[in-house]
Amino acid sequence: MIAIRDLSKAFGKKVVLDDLELTVPRGKNTVVIGGSGTGKSVLIKCAMGLIRPDAGEIRIDGQDILRMDEQELVRIRRRFGMLFQGAALFDSMDVGDNVAFALRRLKMVPEGHIREVVEEKLSMVGLRDIQRLMPAELSGGMKKRVGLARAIASEPDILLYDEPTTGLDPIMADVINDLIISLRETLGVTSITITHDMASAYKIADQIAMLYKGKIIEVGRPEEIRTTSNPVVAQFVQGRAHGPITDESEEFVRFVSR
Amino acid sequence: MTDSTAKKNGALRLAELLGERVHAMVLDLGAIFTLFLQVVSSAVRPPSEFRNIVKQMEEVGIRSMPVVLVTATFTGMVLALQSYSGFQRFGATSFVGSVVALSITRELGPVFAGLMVSGRVGASMAAELGTMKVTEQIDALITLATNPVKYLVVPRVVAATIVLPILVVFADLLGIIGGYFVSVYLMGANPYVYMSKTYQYLEFKDIYTGLIKASVFGMLIALISCHHGFVAQGGAEGVGRATTRAVVASSMMVLISDYFMTSFMF
Numbered sequence: 001m002i003a004i005r006d007l008s009k010a011f012g013k014k015v016v017l018d019d020l021e022l023t024v025p026r027g028k029n030t031v032v033i034g035g036s037g038t039g040k041s042v043l044i045k046c047a048m049g050l051i052r053p054d055a056g057e058i059r060i061d062g063q064d065i066l067r068m069d070e071q072e073l074v075r076i077r078r079r080f081g082m083l084f085q086g087a088a089l090f091d092s093m094d095v096g097d098n099v100a101f102a103l104r105r106l107k108m109v110p111e112g113h114i115r116e117v118v119e120e121k122l123s124m125v126g127l128r129d130i131q132r133l134m135p136a137e138l139s140g141g142m143k144k145r146v147g148l149a150r151a152i153a154s155e156p157d158i159l160l161y162d163e164p165t166t167g168l169d170p171i172m173a174d175v176i177n178d179l180i181i182s183l184r185e186t187l188g189v190t191s192i193t194i195t196h197d198m199a200s201a202y203k204i205a206d207q208i209a210m211l212y213k214g215k216i217i218e219v220g221r222p223e224e225i226r227t228t229s230n231p232v233v234a235q236f237v238q239g240r241a242h243g244p245i246t247d248e249s250e251e252f253v254r255f256v257s258r
Numbered sequence: 259m260t261d262s263t264a265k266k267n268g269a270l271r272l273a274e275l276l277g278e279r280v281h282a283m284v285l286d287l288g289a290i291f292t293l294f295l296q297v298v299s300s301a302v303r304p305p306s307e308f309r310n311i312v313k314q315m316e317e318v319g320i321r322s323m324p325v326v327l328v329t330a331t332f333t334g335m336v337l338a339l340q341s342y343s344g345f346q347r348f349g350a351t352s353f354v355g356s357v358v359a360l361s362i363t364r365e366l367g368p369v370f371a372g373l374m375v376s377g378r379v380g381a382s383m384a385a386e387l388g389t390m391k392v393t394e395q396i397d398a399l400i401t402l403a404t405n406p407v408k409y410l411v412v413p414r415v416v417a418a419t420i421v422l423p424i425l426v427v428f429a430d431l432l433g434i435i436g437g438y439f440v441s442v443y444l445m446g447a448n449p450y451v452y453m454s455k456t457y458q459y460l461e462f463k464d465i466y467t468g469l470i471k472a473s474v475f476g477m478l479i480a481l482i483s484c485h486h487g488f489v490a491q492g493g494a495e496g497v498g499r500a501t502t503r504a505v506v507a508s509s510m511m512v513l514i515s516d517y518f519m520t521s522f523m524f
Binding site: 082 | 305386390393394395397398400401402403404405
């Protein structure tokens with residue numbers, strides 16, 4: 001279980017996360033939704049220890065990762081896997097070496113078995129016989145799947161997905177959705193997904209949380225979010241151009257131009 | 259009235275701008291020193307980066323060899339040409355060999371190799387690491403339980419520190435040969451006298467101090483370029499900016515550190 005309490009982060013004067021609270025139950029997929037630039041990426045990068053927040057705590061099974069030294073942090077990071085928005089494959093290495101990276105680095109698998117293990121991980125994301133290809137030769141959807149294979153290679157029990165379906169065509173997006181669901185079912189991983197793709201959110205989520213102005217303003221099951229009474233959440237999930245979120249910025253625009 | 263306030267504002271802004279620049283420079287120097295400490299502390303920890311170091315030595319050393327050698331040869335040649343016509347005025351042309359040998363080994367070999375490597379290797383390190391930074395590949399390394407300083411910076415710094423002196427050995431040799439050819443075949447110097455003058459005043463110290471300098475240049479170039487790559491942000495434009503900064507900063511650092519090392523060592 002991941003428990004995030006009073007998490008705050010500001011870049012200069014811009015407050016991105018403001019006393020944020022979120023509980024991520026074990027073995028479930030929690031989807032964090034929110035507009036572009038609302039700090040969704042900052043949130044999961046804090047959870048992984050890539051960004052150090054200004055205040056708060058992030059407890060992984062009771063251990064606060066923000067109080068850890070570098071050694072402990074490296075150990076706890078082995079429990080994490082992360083799929084990046086642009087897949088972030090190492091473009092100087094072929095697909096096989098990308099997927100095998102953590103296995104080699106942490107010496108989890110003897111060198112002779114690496115290819116087999118990598119092939120098995122790739123087959124879990126529906127790919128085969130592409131170990132010798134370079135990342136530049138892959139399509140966007142394939143890159144994401146290779147990124148996913150790399151993230152699950154060291155068998156983490158927590159997976160973080162940064163906009164897994166952004167930039168993919170609807171069919172490939174659904175392939176990724178199915179993969180996320182099947183990984184949760186077969187590996188039993190706890191996951192946090194950030195997205196603004198509502199179709200994907202409804203499909204993969206056990207729990208949806210809406211991030212707005214640095215706070216989680218509502219948490220609920222997908223059907224609860226769909227029929228929410230909170231006007232801000234309703235505007236976002238229904239994708240309307242007019243509502244409390246945009247009204248506020250219009251007011252702001254009027255205020256500035258006065 | 260308005261004129262004087264405008265002037266004051268102008269002067270103030272200039273002071274402000276200067277202050278900002280100096281502040282940024284001090285921050286950079288601090289960050290580079292911190293990076294150096296991280297490199298030292300992570301280099302000794304397992305796993306060993308031996309394979310990556312060898313790969314970087316090839317990149318920094320073998321691929322830079324042609325450009326360094328051409329530079330050194332022509333430097334030796336032009337040095338012989340210039341000192342020959344200068345020394346002719348007071349009839350000291352027999353010392354051309356000594357001047358060429360001393361200037362090349364003590365100063366020009368290491369410095370020109372350093373500058374060429376700054377341009378070639380510094381740019382490629384900053385661009386590669388900068389691209390990795392803006393495409394989140396460096397974050398990806400961290401998520402795969404790998405320390406990016408250890409995996410990316412240590413091999414580059416170690417390789418550059420080892421390889422630059424080796425490059426300079428060849429640069430020294432070719433610089434002296436270049437000077438010899440110009441003096442003997444173009445200026446008609448006596449080959450025997452030229453060679454004996456080359457040896458006569460050249461001490462072992464001249465060569466090894468040049469190599470120590472080269473080693474420090476290599477380390478500085480790699481550290482500075484990796485630092486600028488690591489802090490790159492904002493897509494292709496940011497990578498371009500990081501690359502420019504890396505080349506300018508490491509070239510300047512080569513020249514500045516050269517002065518101080520020379521004043522300490524001789």
